[in-house]
Amino acid sequence: MNGADLPRVTTTLPGPSSRGWVDRLAARECPAITARRARRAAQIGAADTDPIVWAEAIGANVMDADGNVFVDLTAGFGVCAVGHRNPRVVAAVHGQVETLIHAMGDAFPDPRRIELMEALAARTGMDRVILGTSGSDTIDAAVKTAVVATGRSRILAFDGGYHGLAFGPLASLGYLRSMMRAPFAGLLGTHVEWAPYGGELPDLSGFAAVLVEPIQGRGGMRVPPAGWLARLHERARAAGALVIHDEVYSGCGRTGTFLATDLRPDLLCLGKALGGGFPVSACLGTAAAMDAWGASTGAAIHTQTFLGHPVGCAAALAALPEIDWMLADVVKRGEQLAESLRAVPGVTAVTGAGMMLGVHVADSLAVTKGLLDRGYLVLPCGEHAEALGLTPPYVLTEAQASGFVRALDEVLQCR
Numbered sequence: 501m502n503g504a505d506l507p508r509v510t511t512t513l514p515g516p517s518s519r520g521w522v523d524r525l526a527a528r529e530c531p532a533i534t535a536r537r538a539r540r541a542a543q544i545g546a547a548d549t550d551p552i553v554w555a556e557a558i559g560a561n562v563m564d565a566d567g568n569v570f571v572d573l574t575a576g577f578g579v580c581a582v583g584h585r586n587p588r589v590v591a592a593v594h595g596q597v598e599t600l601i602h603a604m605g606d607a608f609p610d611p612r613r614i615e616l617m618e619a620l621a622a623r624t625g626m627d628r629v630i631l632g633t634s635g636s637d638t639i640d641a642a643v644k645t646a647v648v649a650t651g652r653s654r655i656l657a658f659d660g661g662y663h664g665l666a667f668g669p670l671a672s673l674g675y676l677r678s679m680m681r682a683p684f685a686g687l688l689g690t691h692v693e694w695a696p697y698g699g700e701l702p703d704l705s706g707f708a709a710v711l712v713e714p715i716q717g718r719g720g721m722r723v724p725p726a727g728w729l730a731r732l733h734e735r736a737r738a739a740g741a742l743v744i745h746d747e748v749y750s751g752c753g754r755t756g757t758f759l760a761t762d763l764r765p766d767l768l769c770l771g772k773a774l775g776g777g778f779p780v781s782a783c784l785g786t787a788a789a790m791d792a793w794g795a796s797t798g799a800a801i802h803t804q805t806f807l808g809h810p811v812g813c814a815a816a817l818a819a820l821p822e823i824d825w826m827l828a829d830v831v832k833r834g835e836q837l838a839e840s841l842r843a844v845p846g847v848t849a850v851t852g853a854g855m856m857l858g859v860h861v862a863d864s865l866a867v868t869k870g871l872l873d874r875g876y877l878v879l880p881c882g883e884h885a886e887a888l889g890l891t892p893p894y895v896l897t898e899a900q901a902s903g904f905v906r907a908l909d910e911v912l913q914c915r
């Protein structure tokens with residue numbers, strides 16, 4: 501397996517080794533995570549939707565515990581955009597673990613953390629940074645900053661939005677997956693209101709911030725109508741509300757530019773692909789927004805143990821230049837892929853931008869399983885799982901992309 505391979509599936513899926521691992525997983529992992537297997541099986545009427553267990557990955561290939569080789573069109577939730585086990589990221593991580601594995605967050609910084617903040621500021625034009633380890637961390641940091649900066653607490657979010665499942669971002673989930681919010685509804689407060697994504701905008705007087713994905717990811721790879729985001733900015737400015745761009749999914753080159761839009765927000769959230777596979781994330785802000793936190797008077801009032809973890813920062817510092825050169829091709833290759841997909845009978849629409857595509861098909865969950873059996877990994881997306889979400893590594897080869905299009909054609913014709 502060298503990263504550019506086509507699939508080789510030699511067992512039924514999941515194979516015996518994956519199956520053994522998944523039985524052990526089901527015995528130990530909280531059903532909040534693992535019970536979804538049973539739900540999925542029920543949804544598509546299939547007896548068996550157990551996952552394959554990943555053992556190894558490189559480039560755009562994943563090998564499971566049974567030695568089957570897959571082409572990964574998810575990049576692992578968009579994380580391995582520069583390819584699984586990117587050699588530059590691997591070398592940087594090796595180098596870092598040989599010298600300093602952990603520093604002390606807000607107490608004693610280390611050079612990698614400082615270099616990463618500088619590199620991010622240079623790429624985004626933002627002034628200040630709060631590092632984190634997950635996308636959810638960045639939403640917490642952005643919302644807290646907006647509250648501190650405006651002295652207000654109302655947040656506007658959008659239907660179909662997804663911002664993570666920690667308490668802060670959970671409160672701001674749109675209508676997407678109300679089942680994720682329902683058990684905790686009483687704890688999520690009443691500070692978030694929702695508007696239709698891409699639709700009519702409400703009066704923003706009294707709001708601290710608007711939290712928006714410039715292109716919605718889990719909500720279905722939705723691009724809002726032209727001009728809508730700019731109008732949202734104008735409306736927010738006029739009302740004194742800050743604009744938070746959640747580019748955790750759409751950022752880091754996914755749409756062919758480092759960020760999905762040229763519009764400069766007050767706060768910007770990056771995660772997923774930033775660390776080339778390592779958990780590191782960043783909430784960036786303008787000086788005006790972030791300096792509202794004021795000068796330190798002792799203990800940090802927003803931090804975490806693993807803030808700016810040196811290995812994550814080293815990985816991100818290696819991933820960023822890889823993203824820079826790879827993104828030059830993302831638009832062209834994404835457009836080619838989208839065009840071939842539109843020609844497949846049964847595909848009703850292809851949404852998204854660059855290498856962030858939503859392929860609309862009937863029965864997406866069953867189609868996902870059909871593609872898995874042929875060695876192609878995709879994830880359903882959209883409020884009603886109405887599309888297949890494609891966020892492949894940027895190193896996906898043309899042969900792998902056309903193999904995927906053929907496999908999808910086959911799966912759709914078999915139905």
Ligand SMILES: Cc1ncc(COP(=O)(O)O)c(C=O)c1O
Nearest residue numbers: 634635636662663664717748749
């Ligand atoms: C747009 C967006 N924001 C935030 C998050 C949350 O990131 P994490 O799961 O790392 O907390 C996600 C995760 O999918 C996302 O797509």
